[in-house]
Amino acid sequence: MIEIKDLHKSYKMGSNVLHVLKGINFKVEEGELVAIMGSSGSGKSTLLNILGMLDGADSGEYTLDGVPIKNLSETKAAQYRNKFLGFIFQSFNLINYKSALENVALPLYYQKVPRKERQEKAMKYLERVGLKPWADHLPSELSGGQKQRVAIARAMAAEPKVLLADEPTGALDSTTSYEVMDLIQKINDDGNTILVVTHEEDIAHMCKRIVHLKDGIIVEDKKIEQVRAEQYV
Amino acid sequence: MWLFDKDLWIEIFHTLGKNMLRTFLTMLGVIFAMIILVLLLGSANGMSNGFNKLFAGTASNSLFVWGQSTSEPYKGFERGRRIRYKLEDANILKTQIPEIEVLAPRIELGNHRGTVTVYRNGQTSGSAVYGDFPEIDNITKKKLVEGRFLNQTDIEGSKKVCVIGEETYKLLFDKGEKAIGQDIRINGIYFSVVGIYKPNNNINIDGENAVFIPFTTFQKAFNSGDRMGWMAIAVEESTPVPVVEKQIKDILKVKYDIHPDDERAIGSFDLSEIFNNITAFTTVLKGFSFFVGIFTLLAGVIAISNILLITVKERTQEIGVRRALGATPKIVKRQIVVEAIVLTAFAGLVGFAIAVGILSILNAMFGSGDNFPFVKPMISVPQFVISFILMVGLSVLIGLLPANRAVRIKPIDALREE
Numbered sequence: 001m002i003e004i005k006d007l008h009k010s011y012k013m014g015s016n017v018l019h020v021l022k023g024i025n026f027k028v029e030e031g032e033l034v035a036i037m038g039s040s041g042s043g044k045s046t047l048l049n050i051l052g053m054l055d056g057a058d059s060g061e062y063t064l065d066g067v068p069i070k071n072l073s074e075t076k077a078a079q080y081r082n083k084f085l086g087f088i089f090q091s092f093n094l095i096n097y098k099s100a101l102e103n104v105a106l107p108l109y110y111q112k113v114p115r116k117e118r119q120e121k122a123m124k125y126l127e128r129v130g131l132k133p134w135a136d137h138l139p140s141e142l143s144g145g146q147k148q149r150v151a152i153a154r155a156m157a158a159e160p161k162v163l164l165a166d167e168p169t170g171a172l173d174s175t176t177s178y179e180v181m182d183l184i185q186k187i188n189d190d191g192n193t194i195l196v197v198t199h200e201e202d203i204a205h206m207c208k209r210i211v212h213l214k215d216g217i218i219v220e221d222k223k224i225e226q227v228r229a230e231q232y233v
Numbered sequence: 234m235w236l237f238d239k240d241l242w243i244e245i246f247h248t249l250g251k252n253m254l255r256t257f258l259t260m261l262g263v264i265f266a267m268i269i270l271v272l273l274l275g276s277a278n279g280m281s282n283g284f285n286k287l288f289a290g291t292a293s294n295s296l297f298v299w300g301q302s303t304s305e306p307y308k309g310f311e312r313g314r315r316i317r318y319k320l321e322d323a324n325i326l327k328t329q330i331p332e333i334e335v336l337a338p339r340i341e342l343g344n345h346r347g348t349v350t351v352y353r354n355g356q357t358s359g360s361a362v363y364g365d366f367p368e369i370d371n372i373t374k375k376k377l378v379e380g381r382f383l384n385q386t387d388i389e390g391s392k393k394v395c396v397i398g399e400e401t402y403k404l405l406f407d408k409g410e411k412a413i414g415q416d417i418r419i420n421g422i423y424f425s426v427v428g429i430y431k432p433n434n435n436i437n438i439d440g441e442n443a444v445f446i447p448f449t450t451f452q453k454a455f456n457s458g459d460r461m462g463w464m465a466i467a468v469e470e471s472t473p474v475p476v477v478e479k480q481i482k483d484i485l486k487v488k489y490d491i492h493p494d495d496e497r498a499i500g501s502f503d504l505s506e507i508f509n510n511i512t513a514f515t516t517v518l519k520g521f522s523f524f525v526g527i528f529t530l531l532a533g534v535i536a537i538s539n540i541l542l543i544t545v546k547e548r549t550q551e552i553g554v555r556r557a558l559g560a561t562p563k564i565v566k567r568q569i570v571v572e573a574i575v576l577t578a579f580a581g582l583v584g585f586a587i588a589v590g591i592l593s594i595l596n597a598m599f600g601s602g603d604n605f606p607f608v609k610p611m612i613s614v615p616q617f618v619i620s621f622i623l624m625v626g627l628s629v630l631i632g633l634l635p636a637n638r639a640v641r642i643k644p645i646d647a648l649r650e651e
Contacts, residue, residue, distance in 0.1 A: 054644050
């Protein structure tokens with residue numbers, strides 16, 4: 001599904017060059033649930049940004065579902081993001097003047113799905129995250145866990161190849177975190193490929209594989225026994 | 234075609250509708266600008282209409298021609314010869330110059346601008362006495378207070394009837410006394426009053442104190458033969474008066490053996506000149522109003538651009554999310570520009586509605602005044618369409634500014650901003 005070969009990325013900070021990613025090689029198969037771990041400055045967010053086509057790599061290869069991702073124009077990147085990727089952010093990033101349903105329907109709007117179909121699909125995914133009764137509520141009327149569930153529904157609405165979650169539980173208390181992870185695990189059970197960036201050990205162990213990043217290189221990549229979040233909920 | 238993309242419009246109205254206060258504040262500048270533009274233009278139009286109303290009934294494209302004395306000797310005639318026209322001149326001019334629409338010959342008792350004593354029951358009035366054809370009414374319309382003006386039957390029957398001015402009525406009759414059907418006496422001959430007119434206090438050619446009798450009656454009563462004092466001539470709308478004026482003078486100069494270079498022998502007055510001056514004045518006024526209004530509008534639209542620019546900054550995160558979810562730069566740009574257009578157009582319409590309301594009130598207050606030139610102050614459809622197109626055009630150009638700013642926001646930066 002995802003294949004990365006010898007990925008490099010550096011940022012210019014004035015006269016200094018900050019080498020963030022120093023040759024990353026890794027592969028994700030369909031249906032995997034991968035945790036990317038590392039302390040801050042390890043390059044995990046940069047890696048996720050490149051995977052999310054929000055940023056470009058300096059060198060190296062990136063193939064997503066057989067499509068080479070290279071030298072994308074802004075327009076092309078937007079279209080690929082819409083088609084291939086679903087984003088889940090730490091701070092949810094819901095549009096605050098749109099209802100839960102409208103937020104979920106937004107990626108479908110950019111896919112030019114007809115309005116009615118859009119609403120139905122969005123409602124379906126809201127139901128899946130257990131928020132159907134909250135469809136007409138604004139984000140400000142929802143709790144943190146509910147917001148993140150809306151965001152997950154939104155990420156899934158466009159039926160992407162890969163879900164990218166950037167610290168999805170970072171803004172949540174532990175109980176709510178486990179609820180969200182439970183949802184992510186269930187989505188993964190249905191066969192969806194998910195990448196989770198986190199620095200929390202317990203969250204990482206709820207995935208099926210942990211990739212450890214340190215100073216721009218992968219120091220550890222291991223399959224683990226998944227801890228089900230359900231038992232903590 | 235994105236213009237008919239229902240989803241886009243829903244998205245736009247949704248965004249604007251959910252941010253009512255912001256939307257309203259953004260529109261305020263354009264609303265006021267539009268009010269100012271429409272009020273200025275409407276007032277200028279009202280003034281123009283007012284002048285038109287004041288001069289209603291006076292054929293604006295007309296001239297008057299009368300005889301004076303020659304200033305050059307010619308063909309054996311000495312200078313200082315008095316030119317006296319004959320009634321036949323009227324027909325000659327009319328047949329030779331097709332541009333003449335109406336030609337009303339007139340003769341007056343006594344000298345030019347002279348007065349004659351008019352008697353009635355021991356009361357007297359020094360009035361101008363004119364012999365006229367009914368056609369004169371097509372050039373300088375009389376506002377009749379009572380009765381009627383001279384008509385063709387009066388001419389054909391040489392009836393001893395007359396139409397008198399209000400001033401004449403006041404001098405000859407007691408207050409409230411009925412004048413229609415009463416007789417007045419001029420040079421020993423009795424005329425029956427058939428109408429009283431009110432002087433037109435704007436363009437006053439005949440004076441307030443005057444008596445009009447049928448031309449044919451005048452000929453018989455005062456034995457004037459085929460003499461004619463002066464002519465009131467209405468020229469068809471498309472022909473400039475000076476062109477016809479020259480033709481008339483050329484014909485008359487030949488007929489009366491006047492030196493071709495003699496400027497003084499034939500007196501004339503071009504009424505269209507006055508109207509042209511007034512028209513020029515109101516046109517300049519309208520142009521100026523438009524100019525000021527459009528620049529005010531420009532300021533209003535710039536205000537919209539400014540606020541959109543601020544809101545783009547405020548919406549950085551939202552735009553970043555939209556980009557991450559698959560909004561292409563084109564879609565983001567379009568959304569901002571269409572927001573600018575919708576805001577401007579809607580604000581323009583609101584301002585327009587308010588201004589039209591104010592103009593209607595002004596019209597109700599001052600519009601009916603007879604002497605104040607302010608009638609139906611309203612902007613015309615073309616003026617409205619032009620201002621509107623200009624406004625929307627400007628909003629597109631100016632909407633591009635915040636739109637480009639929005640496109641420059643990288644989703645990655647927008648999402649990092651927390």
